[in-house]
Amino acid sequence: MTNPVSLYIRDLEKQQMKRRLIKQGVDTLTVTLPKSWITANNLRSGDEVDIAEQDNTLQIACEKRLLEKRKTIDISGLSNPIVWRKFIGAYRTGYDEIKIIFESQNKEYDIVYSSIAHMERRLKMKTMDMLQDMVYRFVGMEITDQQQNFCIVKDLGGVSKDQFDDALRRIFLLLMSMVGDLQQAMQENNPEMLTGMAGTDTNIDRFTDYCLRCLNRKGYHRFSKTPTIYSYILTLELVGDELKKMAAHLSSQPLSNRRFKHILIERNKLIRSLYELHYAYKVPVIIAIFDKNAALTLETDGEFKKASNGDLEAAHHIKKVSALITQLLQLQIELES
Template sequence: MKRKLVEQGGTTLMVSIPSGWARKYNLKKGDEIEMTEHEYNLILGTKKRPDLMAKSIDISKLDLIVPRVVSGLYRRGYDELHIKFENSKLMIPVNKTIQEALVGYEIISQGRDRCVIKNIADALETEFNTMMRRTFVLLKLFSSGIIESMEHKSNDGIPGLFPFEDSINRTTNFCRRIINKNGLEDYKNNTYMYITNEELERIGDELKYLCFYLNESDKNIKNLSKKTVRLFMDMHELLLDMNRIFYKFDTHQLYQIFEKRKKIVKECHENFKSRCGSDVRVTHYVLVITQIIANILGFRLSMEL
C-alpha cells in the first residue's frame, strides 16, 4: 500500500499507519512502535501481539486428512479451534495428533458433535531457538540408534526408536507455528527457517520409514553389507556436520561438506548397481536424506548472502 508524507511544523515528515493494522495489535495514542532501516526500506513493527486467533471448522467429510487439517491450523498460529463432526470416531485422530505432534494444544471441552481445542502454552512461544536446536539433537539420536542396531545386526532396538519421530514432529511443528504467528527477529529469514523445519521433519520421516523396513524382518538388517552400513554412517556424519555449520557458519567447511555429499551420492549409485535386497532399500534412504541435508545447507548459505 502507499501513503503520502505530510509535513508537520516545517521540518518533520509524518505518515499514517493502516487502521486495520493498528486495530489488529490494539495500538493506541502514546504506544511505542519500532522502526528499522533496511537499505531503502523503513520497517515498522510492534511487540504487541494480536488478539486470540480462533477458527471454526467442520471435519465431518475430512476423515482422511484430519491430522493434516489440525496440524495445519496449529502451524498457522491459531490459538483456539472449534471443531464440529458428525461421527465422534473422528476424535481419535484429533486426539492422536495433539498428543503426538502439537506442543501446547489441549482439548478443553468435548461434546457429542463438537470440541474446543486451545493453546495453553503461550509462555513456550519464546523458545524457538531452544526447540529448533532440540530437533537437531533428536535427529542425531534417531540416526545413532539405527547405526547401533546395524552394528549389532539385530532389529530388537528398532521399536524403541519410533518415539523420536513423534518428538521431531512436535519440535518442527512448534517452530513453524512461531514463524507464522510471530515471525523471527530477522524477518528476512522467515521463509528459509520455515522450509528448513519442513526439511528437518522430512529427515525424521525418512528415518522412520527406514525403521519400518528394518523392523519388518530381522533379515532386513542382518543381510546388510559392510559397505551399506558404512554409507549410512557417512550420512550420519553429514547430519552432524549440518548441525555444526548451521549454528557456526563457515564457507570453507560448507564446501568440504558438499564434497562429502558428492562422494556419498556417487557411492550410493554404485551400490544400486552392485547390490540387491536390503542393501538397495537402505541405500535409497541414505541418498534421500543426503539430498535433504544438501537442501538445508543451501538454505543456510542463502541466509548468509
C-alpha cells in the same frame, strides 16, 4: 500473546507506498506511518517501535496484542487420517481456538498404529477418544469444552521466540539421536535398537508442527527470512521421515554391502555437522559438508548398480537423505545471506 508486524520501506519497489521525508530540527528527518497500519496495530503517540537497518531497507516492527483466532472444523463423514490433516493445518496456521463439530460421540473411527518392526495395531475409537488421542500430540493444545456434537480445543501454552528456539534445537537433537541409534544398531548387528525410532520421529513431527505454528503466529526474528526457515524446518522433518523408513527396512533386512554401511555412517555424521553449522555458521564448514556429501553420493551411485535386492531400498533412502542435505545447505546459505 504478541506478534511482530513489519513495515518495509524499500527504494524503487512499485508495490510499496511512497512517503516524503520531513525535516524536523537541525539533523533529524521524520517519515509518517500509514494510518491503516497504525490502526491495525492499535498504536498511539508515545508507543515504542523497533527499527532495524539492512542496506537500503528499513524495517519497523511493533508488538501488538493479537485478537484471538478461531477456527471451526466439521469432521462429519471424514476418516481419521483426514481429520488429522485438517487439524494439523489449523494448528500450524496458528489458531488459538479450534471448534470441532462431529456427527455423534458414538461414531467409531478405524485407527492404525504402526511401529518400526512393521507390526500394525488396528483398533476402533469412539469420537472423543480419537480426538483426545489426536490433540495430545500437539504441543500446548487441550480440549477445554465438550458438548453433544462438538468440542473446543484451545492453546493453553502460547508461543514465544524462546520456545521456538528450544523446539528447533530439539528437532536437531532428536535427528542426531536417530542417527546414533542407526549407527549403533549396524555396528552391533542389533536391529532391536531400532524399534524406538518411530516414537522419536513422532516427537520430531510434534516439534516441527510447533515451530511452524510459531512462525505463522510471530514470524522469524529476521522477518524477511521467515519463508526460508519455514522450508528449512520442513526439510528437517523429511530427513527424520527417511531415517525412520531406513530403520524400518534395516530392522528386517540388515545391510549386506559393507560400503553402504560406511556410506550411511559417514552421511549420518553430516547431520551433526548441519546442526553445528546452523548455530555457528562458517563458510569453510559449508564447503566441507557439500564436498563430503557430493563424494558420498558418487560412491552411493556406484554401489547402487551392484547392490543386492535387499540393499536397494536402503540405498534409495540413503540417496534421498543426500538430496535433503543439499537442500538444507542451500537454505542455510539463504538464511545467512
